Amino acid sequence: MRSPLSVFWRVFAVNAGLLGVLAALLLFSPVEIDAPIRPVQALIIVLGLMLTLAANGYLLRRALDPLERLAQRMETVDLLRPGQRLQILRDDEISRVVIAFNRMLDRLESERRQSGRRILLAQEAERVGIARDLHDEVGQVLTGVLLQLGALEERAPEHRAEIAEAKQTVRRAFDEVRRISSELRPEMLEQLGLVSALTELTTTFARVSGIGVERRFDQSLPTLAPETELAVYRIAQESLTNVARHAQATRVTVALEQGYDSVVLRVVDDGSGFDGEPAEHGGLRSMRERALLIGGALAIKPAVPTGVDVRLEVPAIEAVHPVGVAR
Amino acid sequence: MTDDDDGRAALATAIALSERLDLRLVLAYVRDGIPARRLARLAAEHGVGDRAEQRSGTGDPAMLIGRIAAEEGADLIVVGARARGRLRRGLDGRLADQLGSETPVPVLIAPALTSG
Numbered sequence A: 001m002r003s004p005l006s007v008f009w010r011v012f013a014v015n016a017g018l019l020g021v022l023a024a025l026l027l028f029s030p031v032e033i034d035a036p037i038r039p040v041q042a043l044i045i046v047l048g049l050m051l052t053l054a055a056n057g058y059l060l061r062r063a064l065d066p067l068e069r070l071a072q073r074m075e076t077v078d079l080l081r082p083g084q085r086l087q088i089l090r091d092d093e094i095s096r097v098v099i100a101f102n103r104m105l106d107r108l109e110s111e112r113r114q115s116g117r118r119i120l121l122a123q124e125a126e127r128v129g130i131a132r133d134l135h136d137e138v139g140q141v142l143t144g145v146l147l148q149l150g151a152l153e154e155r156a157p158e159h160r161a162e163i164a165e166a167k168q169t170v171r172r173a174f175d176e177v178r179r180i181s182s183e184l185r186p187e188m189l190e191q192l193g194l195v196s197a198l199t200e201l202t203t204t205f206a207r208v209s210g211i212g213v214e215r216r217f218d219q220s221l222p223t224l225a226p227e228t229e230l231a232v233y234r235i236a237q238e239s240l241t242n243v244a245r246h247a248q249a250t251r252v253t254v255a256l257e258q259g260y261d262s263v264v265l266r267v268v269d270d271g272s273g274f275d276g277e278p279a280e281h282g283g284l285r286s287m288r289e290r291a292l293l294i295g296g297a298l299a300i301k302p303a304v305p306t307g308v309d310v311r312l313e314v315p316a317i318e319a320v321h322p323v324g325v326a327r
Numbered sequence B: 001m002t003d004d005d006d007g008r009a010a011l012a013t014a015i016a017l018s019e020r021l022d023l024r025l026v027l028a029y030v031r032d033g034i035p036a037r038r039l040a041r042l043a044a045e046h047g048v049g050d051r052a053e054q055r056s057g058t059g060d061p062a063m064l065i066g067r068i069a070a071e072e073g074a075d076l077i078v079v080g081a082r083a084r085g086r087l088r089r090g091l092d093g094r095l096a097d098q099l100g101s102e103t104p105v106p107v108l109i110a111p112a113l114t115s116g
């Protein structure tokens, strides 16, 4: 809080002061102006005018600078990267606008968080439903087909080879259904924890995509809240999907390390990477969303020397310090 | 890192700190329009080419650094003493001051190098 003057009075004072100085100079200095003006006198007047304008411009710019920053911030604000607030330097109309803007950001961010949480919860619930239907309904049907094939095998031994092949195909479909439903609903996660779930995820990923996976999981990791574990799992899953779809990688490293009161997930591929900032579609947006909701810090950046490096740091249960600026 | 001299001062300080405290080092190069290659070269010059993680971007330096610090879960930001934010903010443009309103992460100001 520098001066309690309002912007109006500050601008007024700047102009009044400058004009006053000019008037005083004209009144009390020995400068005289002859009727046909002499070059020196003209020069003094022009210089004085330029000086006044420069001072005026500078002072006005300082007075109005916060407005410019406010406008800039309003244009660039991103609710998925919360925590940015403008500093209040003075006590005037502009800072009242700044305060109101900061409050509006508070409100928007908390609403954003709530609606994000609702959407993710609904999404998870829907996935659980689909996984159950897949497993129960389609699984039942396939089991039925297997039984029928078995019966057929006994009745028509001359077709044994073809029937065995058909059974094999049905079993593959069964495995596929199981894989998709475990992708939709990571039961491993609830039953055996994050490390087992990620081990399974990466094993399946390596088998399906043909990309080599290197796992580096720290032996003992701090405890995470269930919703945090789910977020880490989903973000790893989404990162791996992106590696398979965009990276043209030959290897990907998936690491789970102990941080300071935190756990760090890293998914680093050696693929083609991206230039500058990637366009963020559904995948990256939902990764940010999940990170935001659990107070994690998520960085998606080029890896050295090539590829993409996804780093997610999430607070452990006993964490005292929040990670990053997430509040 | 922004200016060359300042960037080097900040880089040297950050490297020393990260070595002594065993901290992760993330280098950020946020001056308008300068390619990421330069960051890689600077990192290599200081012998941290494969240890330091590298981020670069274009836009308002203070805002970008604040954002990167948040994404990386940074514990500390190191900037050069005379590093500037937006030039057109003139005398108010000291990056370290601007960072105050951009991020809750503590900012360390590295003094200018006296030699080298």
Ligand SMILES: Nc1ncnc2c1ncn2[C@@H]1O[C@H](COP(=O)(O)OP(=O)(O)OP(=O)(O)O)[C@@H](O)[C@H]1O
Pocket (backbone or CB within 6 Å): A242, A243, A245, A246, A247, A269, A271, A272, A273, A274, A278, A279, A280, A281, A282, A283, A284, A285, A307, A308
């Ligand atoms: N590992 C990666 N390697 C190279 N480019 C990547 C990688 N991950 C993401 N990208 C780039 O970032 C873009 C955005 O990824 P994002 O996951 O948000 O969307 P998407 O994968 O294209 O679509 P979806 O919404 O189905 O996930 C991708 O289109 C791709 O260009």
Ligand SMILES: [Mg+2]
Pocket (backbone or CB within 6 Å): A238, A241, A242, A282, A283, A284
């Ligand atoms: Mg994707």
